[in-house]
Structure formats: structure tokens, C-alpha cells
Amino acid sequence: MRVLFPYIKKYRWDVIWSVLAILIVAFATLWQPHLLQVIMNAIMKNDKQTVWINGLYLIGLAIIGIIGGIVNTIYAARVALGVATDLRADEYAKIQSLAYADVEKFSPSNLVVRMTNDINQVQQIIMGFFQQVTRIPILFVGAVILAIMTLPELWWVIAVMMILVFGVSFFSFSHMGKYFGRMQQLIERVNTLARENLMGMRVVKSFVQGANQIKTFAESSDEMRDVSVKIGNLFALLMPAFFLVANLAMAGSIWLIGQDITSHPSNLAAITSFINYLMQILFAIINGGFMLTFASRALVSLKRIQEVMDTKPSMTFVSGPHRDLDGAVEFDDVTFTYPGDEKPTISDISFKVKSGEMIGIVGATGSGKTTLAQLIPRLFDPDTGIVKVGGHDVRAVTEADLRKTVGFVLQRSTLFSGTIAENLQQGNPNVNLDAMRWAARIAQSAEFIERLPRTYNAEVEERSSNFSGGQKQRLSITRGVIGQPKILILDDATSALDAHSEKLVQEALAHELGDTTTIIIAEKISSIIKADRILVLDEGRLVGSGTHHDLVQHNDVYREIYATQKALEEGV
Numbered sequence: 369m370r371v372l373f374p375y376i377k378k379y380r381w382d383v384i385w386s387v388l389a390i391l392i393v394a395f396a397t398l399w400q401p402h403l404l405q406v407i408m409n410a411i412m413k414n415d416k417q418t419v420w421i422n423g424l425y426l427i428g429l430a431i432i433g434i435i436g437g438i439v440n441t442i443y444a445a446r447v448a449l450g451v452a453t454d455l456r457a458d459e460y461a462k463i464q465s466l467a468y469a470d471v472e473k474f475s476p477s478n479l480v481v482r483m484t485n486d487i488n489q490v491q492q493i494i495m496g497f498f499q500q501v502t503r504i505p506i507l508f509v510g511a512v513i514l515a516i517m518t519l520p521e522l523w524w525v526i527a528v529m530m531i532l533v534f535g536v537s538f539f540s541f542s543h544m545g546k547y548f549g550r551m552q553q554l555i556e557r558v559n560t561l562a563r564e565n566l567m568g569m570r571v572v573k574s575f576v577q578g579a580n581q582i583k584t585f586a587e588s589s590d591e592m593r594d595v596s597v598k599i600g601n602l603f604a605l606l607m608p609a610f611f612l613v614a615n616l617a618m619a620g621s622i623w624l625i626g627q628d629i630t631s632h633p634s635n636l637a638a639i640t641s642f643i644n645y646l647m648q649i650l651f652a653i654i655n656g657g658f659m660l661t662f663a664s665r666a667l668v669s670l671k672r673i674q675e676v677m678d679t680k681p682s683m684t685f686v687s688g689p690h691r692d693l694d695g696a697v698e699f700d701d702v703t704f705t706y707p708g709d710e711k712p713t714i715s716d717i718s719f720k721v722k723s724g725e726m727i728g729i730v731g732a733t734g735s736g737k738t739t740l741a742q743l744i745p746r747l748f749d750p751d752t753g754i755v756k757v758g759g760h761d762v763r764a765v766t767e768a769d770l771r772k773t774v775g776f777v778l779q780r781s782t783l784f785s786g787t788i789a790e791n792l793q794q795g796n797p798n799v800n801l802d803a804m805r806w807a808a809r810i811a812q813s814a815e816f817i818e819r820l821p822r823t824y825n826a827e828v829e830e831r832s833s834n835f836s837g838g839q840k841q842r843l844s845i846t847r848g849v850i851g852q853p854k855i856l857i858l859d860d861a862t863s864a865l866d867a868h869s870e871k872l873v874q875e876a877l878a879h880e881l882g883d884t885t886t887i888i889i890a891e892k893i894s895s896i897i898k899a900d901r902i903l904v905l906d907e908g909r910l911v912g913s914g915t916h917h918d919l920v921q922h923n924d925v926y927r928e929i930y931a932t933q934k935a936l937e938e939g940v
Contacts, residue, residue: 371455371670371674371677372451372494372670375450375451375454375455376447376451376494378450378451378454379446379447379450379451382443382450383447383498385439386440386443386447386498386502387498387502389436389440389443390436390440390502390503391502391506392432392435393433393436393437393503394503394506394507396429396430396432396433396436397507397648398507398510398514399429400426400430400433400644401514401518401640401641401644401645401648402518402641403422403425403426403429404426404641405518405637405638405640406418406422407419407422407423407426408637408640409637410422412637440498441499443498444494444499445495447498448492448494448498449491451490451491452488452490452491452494455487455490455673456483456487458677459482459483459487459673459676459677460483462676462677463479463483463676465681466679466681466682467681467682467683467747467748468742468747468748469682469706469707469748470679470681470682472707473707474676475560477556477559477560477563477564478556478560479676480563481555481556481559482669482673482676485555485556485559485669486669486670486672486673487669487673489668489669489670490666490669490670490673492662492666493659493662493663493665493666496662497659500655500659501659504652504655504656504659505652507648507652508648508649508653508656511645511646511648511649511652512645512649514641514645515642515645515646518638518642518645519621519625519638519639519642522625522642525617525620525621526617526646526649528617529613529614529616529617529646529649529650530649533614533650533653533654536606536610536613537606537653537654537656537657540602540605540606547595547598547599547602550595551592551596551599551665554588554591554592554595557588557592558585558588558592561584561585562585565581565585607654610650610653610654614646614647614650617646618643618646621639621643621646622639622643625638625639683746683748685765685766685767685770686763686764686765686766687766688766690766690768691758691760691765691766691769693757693758693759693760693765693769693770693773693854694758694759694854695721695723695724695758695854695855695883695884695885696721696722696723696756696757696759696885697720697721697744697755697757697855697885697887698719698721698754698755698756699718699719699720699740699743699753699754699755700718700753700754700755700756701716701717701718701752701753701754702714702716702717702718702743702750702752702753702754702755703715703716703717703750703751703752703753704743704748704750704751706739706748712751712908713736713739713908714736714739714740714905714908714909715908716753716909716910717740717753717909718753718910719903719910719913721885721887721901722885723854723883723885724882724884724885725886725900725901726878726885726886726888726898726899726900726901727885727886727887727888727900727901727902727903728887728888728889728890728895728896728897728899728901728902728903729741729887729888729889729902729903729905730889730891730893730896730902730903730904730905730929731904731905731925731929732906732929733891735906735907735908736905736907737859737889738860738889740905741776741857741859741887741889743755743762744757744762744774744855744857745770745771745776745857746763746770749763757770757773757774757855758854772853773853773854773855774853774854774855774856774857775795775848775849775851775856775857776848776857776859777844777845777847777848777856777857777859777861778844778859779859779860779861779863781837781841781843781844781861782844783828783832783835783840783844784828785828785829785830786827787822787824787826787827787828788817788823788824788825788826788828788843789824789825790828791843791847792804792807792824792847792850794847795846795847795848795849795850796850796851796852799850799851801824803850804846804850806880807846807847807849807850808846809876810845810846810849810873810876810877810880810881811842811846811848811849811873811876812865812869812872812873812876813839813842813843813845813846816839816842836864837864838865840864841861841862841863841864842865842869842873844861845858845861845862845873848861849877849880849881852881852884854883854884854885855884855885855886855887856877856884856885856886856887857887858886858887858888858889859889860889860890860891862895863890863891867894870895874895892933893926893929893930893933896916897916898916899915899916900915901913901914901915902914902915902916902926904919904923904926911923911925912925912926
């Protein structure tokens with residue numbers, strides 16, 4: 369609960385008004401049966417004046433209760449919505465501060481559920497707390513006291529009813545708690561399956577896996593349905609059991625009072641108030657039980673939110689003065705292992721790159737090419753060794769300086785919904801139209817952007833579904849070069865381009881960004897054949913470095929890759 373206190377404190381006046389309003393509602397609710405008893409006694413005595421006066425009091429009390437309920441709902445909603453909004457924003461900001469490895473540890477779909485469903489659960493319990501929880505103990509204690517004062521001889525009826533209701537509540541709500549916890553897990557599972565299948569729809573349809581995916585989704589959905597049915601069954605038994613106990617208590621009370629009503633006629637008026645208080649006691653226990661059940665569900669959600677908020681980033685950046693870094697890159701005996709893996713992905717890597725060089729990196733799938741590149745912008749930190757950019761250890765460079773110096777274009781082009789211009793501004797927030805056109809010409813994206821009716825203000829749909837794979841890659845390259853980074857990493861970023869377009873992109877990069885260090889990761893040797901130097905990786909180790917001509921002559925791994933690709937191109 370400690371995670372909520374700072375947020376609730378921010379809305380202290382709304383909390384105060386909400387509590388004051390609920391106190392008024394509780395008073396109105398408790399005092400109405402007493403006024404009803406006075407009116408009944410006055411009717412029996414034919415005292416019309418007392419009936420009229422207390423009748424007006426009763427109407428006024430009802431109006432006050434209604435106004436109090438409205439005020440309480442308004443301020444409780446303001447607290448609940450405000451806390452949920454602030455908590456969601458802070459959780460999102462916290463996720464943004466986490467390292468890439470931390471996000472992967474939770475998984476994106478898991479974090480989405482924590483920011484949506486879990487926060488909604490917390491919002492509901494806050495709303496319920498300021499509407500019900502502050503009122504329940506007042507109503508319960510007040511109703512018990514006033515019921516005993518109304519008919520003291522029937523105190524034991526109240527005690528028996530409370531014991532039975534508490535027993536039914538304990539049995540039902542103790543079982544509901546575990547079902548609510550399981551429900552949260554199943555919601556997360558269903559969301560994950562839906563997200564994966566919708567994002568991978570092309571793969572599902574290409575491999576005709578629709579039936580299998582439907583079966584997998586249906587199994588999880590059916591399990592969630594079964595848990596919901598169990599919860600529903602408990603609720604279905606719970607309410608009749610509560611009302612059975614209450615009705616037996618009322619029937620017993622009426623029968624007992626009826627035995628000597630001739631001797632105590634005033635009890636005829638008192639029994640109505642007594643039954644009202646019995647119902648208030650019952651509803652206080654029922655609502656309290658429901659709130660405890662919902663609270664147990666919300667506490668699970670709150671624990672999940674707090675887990676994110678308490679997570680310390682596994683990688684932090686230093687703060688300090690601005691440094692103007694050049695494009696030099698150096699790896700000094702670097703070894704890196706992904707969290708959870710036993711074997712290092714890259715081992716004992718050492719090399720130097722001068723500013724302005726074009727470097728190619730090749731190797732078989734799984735040789736560590738992308739991993740090596742991800743260490744340069746510090747998406748991960750090495751286990752051992754030092755990675756330097758501009759002559760400085762990346763761990764001693766501020767995040768702003770490193771991000772400004774290093775541009776990274778991935779093979780999987782991720783564009784955000786909005787406009788083309790908004791996506792390009794992620795590479796440089798202050799970019800103007802001329803700069804966009806310059807970058808688009810380099811990436812060979814101008815030819816299709818400028819044919820669009822709205823050109824750079826054209827919409828990018830969700831998951832950029834309105835662009836082809838090649839267009840998305842060219843837009844990603846445009847975004848990568850628009851900030852004119854000192855180091856530009858292209859991680860197989862031209863794989864979806866035809867040979868002619870790829871050649872034009874590389875020529876434009878060499879001509880327009882001659883002072884930029886360009887690191888090209890490629891499966892095809894033809895993509896990096898003209899690089900100043902080529903690094904060859906094999907099973908996580910650097911096994912060769914040199915020009916294409918040198919490596920063909922002296923490096924077995926490179927020669928084998930080149931020969932295989934050449935044979936495929938020639939149709940051998």
C-alpha cells in the first residue's frame with residue numbers, strides 16, 4: 369500500500385470532502401429507522417403533529433443523504449481517477465527508465481497488462497474505499513448499537529445472525545481470493561496470445577496455423593471462463609445464503625415480539641426499526657466481504673505495479689558535462705552473456721575503428737553480430753572488457769551524448785502511428801522540412817514519400833501496415849541519418865531492399881555522410897564488399913579482420929561464406 373500513499377496525499381482535500389460526505393450519508397442512513405419508529409408510535413397515539421414534524425425530518429434526512437452520496441461519489445471519483453492517472457504515468461515513465469534487458473525480463477505484454485488492467489483494479493478499489501470502506505464500519509457499529517437500544521431483549525438474535533453471516537462470508541470470500549489471483553494470470557495469458565497472433569498474422573496465415581492458434585487461444589479463454597464460472601457460482605450461493613439468514617432473523621424477531629405484543633404495544637413500532645437495523649448490519653457485512661474480496665484482487669495488482677516501480681535499472685547512465693564525441697569505436701577484450709544464458713554470446717572481442725571508416729560485420733546466424741552492435745549504443749553492458757566511443761568508455765558517457773553520437777537502424781523496422789514527420793522527428797526533434805528531404809534522398813525514401821498526397825505529413829497506421837517492408841526500412845534509415853550521428857549502425861537494415869536501391873543508399877551514405885563512421889551488419893557479403901574493413905565473427909569470436917580481398921585470400925570462414933553465397937547467386 370505504500371506505493372499509493374504519495375498519490376492519495378496529493379488529493380488530500382478531495383479525500384477530506386469525500387470522507388465528510390460519507391459520514392453525513394452514514395448518519396442519515398442510521399437515523400432514518402429511529403425517526404420511523406417515532407412516527408409509528410405517533411400514529412398509534414393518533415398524534416398528527418408529531419407525524420408531520422418527523423415526516424418532514426425524514427424527508428429532509430433523505431435529501432441530505434442523497435446530496436451527501438452525490439458529493440461523496442464526485443470526490444471519490446476524483447481521487448480514484450487522479451491516483452490511477454498519476455500512477456499509470458509514473459509507471460510508464462519508470463518503464464522508459466529501465467534498461468532493455470529489464471523490459472525483456474518482464475516482457476512487453478506483461479507490462480501492458482500492469483499499466484492497464486492492474487491499474488484499473490487499483491482505481492476500482494480506491495473508488496470503493498472512499499465510497500464503502502469508510503462507511504461500512506460506521507454503519508455496522510452504529511446499527512448494532514441502535515438495534516440493541518431499540519429492542520434490548522433481542523440482542524442474541526443479532527449475535528446469532530452475525531455469526532452465521534460471518535461464517536458464510538469467510539467460506540465464500542476465502543475461496544474467491546485464490547480465483548481472483550488466477551484470473552489475473554489468465555487475463556495476462558490471453559492478452560499475450562492475442563497480441564502475438566495479431567502482430568504475427570502474416571506468419572500465422574503463411575504457415576496455415578490459424579486452426580492451431582485458435583485452439584491455443586480457446587484453451588486459455590476456456591480456462592478463464594471456468595474460473596469466472598466458479599467465482600459466479602460462489603456469488604450465486606452467497607447472496608441467497610445471506611438473505612436466508614437475514615429473513616430467518618427477521619421472522620424470528622417478529623415471532624418473539626408477537627408473543628407479548630399485547631403487554632408491550634410499543635414494540636410494534638420498534639420491530640420495524642429493529643428489522644431495518646438488522647438489514648443494515650447484514651449489508652455492512654456483505655459489502656465488507658465484497659470489498660475484502662476486491663481488495664485481495666487489487667492487492668495482487670498493486671503488488672505487480674509495485675514490483676515495476678521498485679525495479680532498479682540494471683544499467684544507469686552518468687550525469688555530467690556535455691562531451692562532443694567523435695566516431696571512433698573500440699572494443700577491448702569484450703565478453704557478453706545474455707541474462708539467463710550460460711554460454712557467452714561474444715567472447716574476447718577486440719578491435720578499433722577510426723572515425724569516418726565504413727566497417728562491415730559478417731558471420732553465420734547466431735555468431736553475435738547484432739549483439740556486438742548493441743553494445744556500442746549501450747543497450748547492454750559487457751560482462752568483461754571495455755567498449756569505447758569517441759575514446760571514452762560508454763559507461764562514463766551521458767545518455768544524451770551517447771544517443772546523439774550513435775544512430776541505430778534495425779532490420780525490423782519499427783514505426784509509430786502518427787505521421788512520417790513525427791517518426792522522423794524521433795531522430796532529431798528540431799528537424800525542419802529541408803532536413804527531412806535531405807535525409808529521405810540519402811535513404812531513397814523521397815521517391816515514394818513525395819508521391820503521397822500529404823508527403824511528410826502522411827499518416828503512418830498502426831504497426832506501419834500501410835507501407836511495404838522496403839518502404840519501412842527506407843523510412844527507418846531516414847530516421848537514423850536525420851540526426852547526422854557520428855556513428856551509424858545499420859543492422860541488416862537494407863535486407864528488404866533490392867540490389868539497386870541498396871547500392872544507391874550506400875553510395876548516398878558514403879557521399880553525404882563521409883565523416884560518419886558506418887557499421888554495416890549484413891548477411892550478404894555483397895552489401896559490405898566495398899567496406900574499408902570487414903570483421904568476421906564465428907561462434908561469438910572475432911576470427912578475421914581486413915578488406916574483402918585480404919579475407920578471401922587468407923580467412924577460411926569468410927572464404928566459405930563468400931563461396932557459398934557466390935554459388936547461390938550463380939545458381940550452382
